[in-house]
Amino acid sequence: MRGHDQQQNHVFSYISPEQRVRKDHPLRPIRTMVDEILKQLSPQFSKMYAKVGRPSIPPEQLLRAQLLQMLYSVRSERLLMEEMDYNILFRWFVGLNLDDAVWDATVFTKNRDRLLKAEVAKEFLARVVGQAREKGWTSDEHFSVDGTLLEAWASGKSFQRKDKKDAPPDDPGNPTVNFRGEQRSNQTHESKTDPDALLARKSAGKEAKLSYSGNLLVENRNGLIVSSLVWEATGTAERDAAMAMLQDIPGSERVTVGGDKGFDTAEFVRECRNMRVTPHVAQNLARRGGSAIDGRTTQQESYGISQKKRKRIEECFGWLKTIALLRKVRHRGTLKVDWLFTFACAAYNLVRMRNLMAAAFPAR
Numbered sequence: 001m002r003g004h005d006q007q008q009n010h011v012f013s014y015i016s017p018e019q020r021v022r023k024d025h026p027l028r029p030i031r032t033m034v035d036e037i038l039k040q041l042s043p044q045f046s047k048m049y050a051k052v053g054r055p056s057i058p059p060e061q062l063l064r065a066q067l068l069q070m071l072y073s074v075r076s077e078r079l080l081m082e083e084m085d086y087n088i089l090f091r092w093f094v095g096l097n098l099d100d101a102v103w104d105a106t107v108f109t110k111n112r113d114r115l116l117k118a119e120v121a122k123e124f125l126a127r128v129v130g131q132a133r134e135k136g137w138t139s140d141e142h143f144s145v146d147g148t149l150l151e152a153w154a155s156g157k158s159f160q161r162k163d164k165k166d167a168p169p170d171d172p173g174n175p176t177v178n179f180r181g182e183q184r185s186n187q188t189h190e191s192k193t194d195p196d197a198l199l200a201r202k203s204a205g206k207e208a209k210l211s212y213s214g215n216l217l218v219e220n221r222n223g224l225i226v227s228s229l230v231w232e233a234t235g236t237a238e239r240d241a242a243m244a245m246l247q248d249i250p251g252s253e254r255v256t257v258g259g260d261k262g263f264d265t266a267e268f269v270r271e272c273r274n275m276r277v278t279p280h281v282a283q284n285l286a287r288r289g290g291s292a293i294d295g296r297t298t299q300q301e302s303y304g305i306s307q308k309k310r311k312r313i314e315e316c317f318g319w320l321k322t323i324a325l326l327r328k329v330r331h332r333g334t335l336k337v338d339w340l341f342t343f344a345c346a347a348y349n350l351v352r353m354r355n356l357m358a359a360a361f362p363a364r
Contacts, residue, residue, distance in 0.1 A: 017092035027093055029354045030071075034064060037127040041120070048118055057103055057111040063124070063343075064094045066112065070324040070347045078105040116335075121342040125228065128349045132224050137356055139221035140251065142302075144258040144310035147215040147238035148317045150230070150337065151328040152197035154210045159184060159191050159199060194332040200233035212334065214326070214341050215241035216316055217249075220258070220309040224352055225316055225345040230338035239268045246277055256280050256302060258310035266292045280306035319348050 021028070038060045045059045065080065068090055074080045084090045085102045096102070103111075115121075132138050157177040186198045197210040215238060217227040227245040231237040242263065249255060254276045261284040269292040272279040280303045283291035297303055321327040324344040329337050 017088050017096075017098060020088045021092050025089075026354060027071075027089065029357055030067075030350050031064075031093055033128070033131060033350060033353065034067065036131070037124060038063065040127060041123060044118075044120070044123065048114060056114075057108065058095075059115060059120075061094050061096070062108070062112055062115060063120070065090075065108070066343060067347055067350075068093055070344050071351070073323055073325055075325060076105075076330075077109050081105045081108060116331075116339050121339045121346070125225070125342050125346040125349070128346045128353075129224065129226055132222075132349065132353055135353075135356075137222050137353065138224055138226070139219040140255070141253070142220040142256050142258075142306065142309070143226065143246075143249070144218045144220060144306070144313050145216065145238075145242040145245065145263070146218075146260060146310070146313045146317070147213050147231075147241060148321075149200055149202055149209070149211040149233060150214045150326055150341070152191070152194050152210040152212060152337075153328065153330055153332055154191040154194040154197050156210070158193040159189050159210060161188060162190050196232065196332070196334045196337075198233045212329065212337050213237035213241065214317075214320070215245065216313055216345065217242070217245040218313045218316060220306065220312075222352065222356060223309075223312040223315060224349050228338075228342045228345045230334055230341050232334065238262055239265065243268070243271055246272065246275060249277075252276070254278060256306055258306035260310070264292050269293055280310075282307060316345070316348055319351075320344050324348070 042060075048059070049056065065084065068074070068084075069077070069080050074083065081102050081104070084094065084096070088098070091098065091100070129138065133140075156179075157175065159179075160177075184199065189199070191197050191210055194210065197212060199208045200211045200213075201208040211233045213231040213233045215229045215231060216225055218224065219226050227248060229241045229245055231241045234240075239262070242257070242259070246257060256278040257272065257280060259279070259281040261282045263279070263281040264284040264287065266289075269279045269281070278297070279293060280297065281293065283293060283298065285291055320341070324347060326341060326344055329340060331337050331340055
């Protein structure tokens with residue numbers, strides 16, 4: 001029998017969002033892990049808000065919504081609010097009932113700025129790594145480091161001379177800028193919209209763009225991100241950031257770190273050994289003076305394993321740029337970009353841990 005195309009809207013619904021989401025949905029284990037972390041961070045949230053005044057958007061719901069934006073590649077906060085208005089799955093994950101009003105996009109971003117100023121992202125990532133460590137999914141001895149360029153939210157037109165006097169533009173919305181034949185460098189020029197972004201190129205022959213340097217420290221057992229750091233896109237940013245992240249590894253036992261040829265410098269190798277870190281970096285034999293490591297390191301079996309494992313860090317960068325949409329960041333300033341990058345690393349770990357959990361306990 002053919003069903004009727006009934007256009008009458010029902011006034012009441014007796015099914016909750018919890019009942020709408022199927023029991024084996026991939027977001028369910030992520031929601032469980034996130035709720036446990038947010039419960040641990042609740043005392044820290046209480047210190048960030050006044051005891052009196054108009055209630056703000058709960059920080060727990062702000063962070064869950066930010067996770068959704070990264071997990072589902074939502075390109076803007078305005079689109080996120082629109083989808084949350086009619087998407088029952090999004091409402092369930094954030095913690096909104098079907099009748100609850102969705103926030104205005106401007107209100108959402110203003111409330112989120114409070115979290116951007118705090119160390120919430122670093123603490124959230126640390127709690128995620130702590131959960132993985134309790135389950136035995138992380139290695140405390142073997143790591144890999146690498147960095148990538150994150151394109152800044154600034155155009156080439158904004159990269160102007162530091163001593164240039166501002167003149168009224170011919171078109172305030174899209175002024176005409178002619179820098180043909182002009183020698184531009186980070187020493188003489190800076191972006192007027194994002195001064196922290198520096199002009200950098202990925203490799204020789206590539207175009208130079210205003211960028212940041214996003215750096216990761218990944219453990220080698222399951223490829224989980226242990227630490228992250230956004231640095232100014234200088235020529236030594238990857239090595240400087242790697243040294244800073246390696247210093248934060250807990251414990252006093254000797255560890256190993258894998259890296260590409262860019263880390264094969266005498267200074268980096270020396271500093272690693274001073275920190276009881278064995279550098280398993282790829283040899284740069286074409287460098288003047290040869291490689292900074294010799295056969296005493298390369299002949300070890302662990303060196304070959306580290307060189308194979310270090311390539312998994314590219315999977316992290318691929319997810320962060322394509323799924324979390326960090327190929328071109330939407331925030332300005334090193335602190336805000338570092339917050340967003342760190343929180344995206346936590347989102348990647350949650351997805352990875354969900355997959356590890358599914359592999360350990362397959363569905364029957």
